[in-house]
Amino acid sequence: MTGTPGASSTRDGEAPERPPPCSPSYDLTGKNKVVTVDGMRVKLQIWDTAGQERFRSVTHAYYRDAQALLLLYDITNKSSFDNIRAWLTEIHEYAQQDVVIMLLGNKADVSSERVIRSEDGETLAREYGVPFMETSAKTGMNVELAFLAIAKELKYRAGRQAGEASFQIRDYVESQKKRPSCCSFL
Numbered sequence: 744m745t746g747t748p749g750a751s752s753t754r755d756g757e758a759p760e761r762p763p764p765c766s767p768s769y770d771l772t773g774k775n776k777v778v779t780v781d782g783m784r785v786k787l788q789i790w791d792t793a794g795q796e797r798f799r800s801v802t803h804a805y806y807r808d809a810q811a812l813l814l815l816y817d818i819t820n821k822s823s824f825d826n827i828r829a830w831l832t833e834i835h836e837y838a839q840q841d842v843v844i845m846l847l848g849n850k851a852d853v854s855s856e857r858v859i860r861s862e863d864g865e866t867l868a869r870e871y872g873v874p875f876m877e878t879s880a881k882t883g884m885n886v887e888l889a890f891l892a893i894a895k896e897l898k899y900r901a902g903r904q905a906g907e908a909s910f911q912i913r914d915y916v917e918s919q920k921k922r923p924s925c926c927s928f929l
């Protein structure tokens with residue numbers, strides 16, 4: 744999931760009939776995950792679209808079924824960041840209208856090779872009204888939070904009742920996310 748953005752779909756429900764289309768990497772893609780939200784187990788079924796090489800070929804089927812999409816770019820690779828707008832355009836065309844989208848700037852651990860500033864990710868995310876954080880699949884920074892935030896949002900939507908306080912995923916992510924610093928971010 745580095746170098747190009749990957750989109751993953753999540754589902755709360757039964758195991759997939761078809762296997763994930765590419766080999767799993769760390770916690771960000773390729774695995775099913777169970778997240779406990781307020782005492783309820785939410786199962787996330789994760790598919791990795793495998794990146795740019797399959798752009799516009801297999802991805803439409805993912806969009807159609809996905810309840811949530813994680814859009815990843817690599818903070819050390821400008822073209823991966825530049826591709827995000829194209830992915831968002833695709834998503835708006837093919838995904839369900841209420842799909843949960845999250846923008847992730849991955850490889851936050853390799854600050855020496857950073858070419859995309861955190862502010863650039865934040866600005867892009869704000870423009871599209873999606874939550875944003877930087878992650879590291881190497882150290883695990885913010886990885887669990889990304890899944891937890893999505894699980895909370897999906898659980899909230901599934902069980903929403905009149906009068907219940909709304910769950911704001913962007914506010915939640917902003918309040919919980921860790922930011923990389925020069926010395927320590929864990």
Ligand SMILES: Nc1nc2c(ncn2[C@@H]2O[C@H](COP(=O)(O)OP(=O)(O)OP(=O)(O)O)[C@@H](O)[C@H]2O)c(=O)[nH]1
Nearest residue numbers: 744745746747768793794849850851853879880881
């Ligand atoms: N330092 C660091 N390396 C990472 C991180 N995430 C992935 N990598 C490395 O980047 C390389 C590519 O990772 P992949 O997960 O295969 O990248 P990908 O974009 O999903 O690849 P495709 O799905 O085939 O397009 C591997 O060597 C990973 O170990 C990260 O957060 N930090």
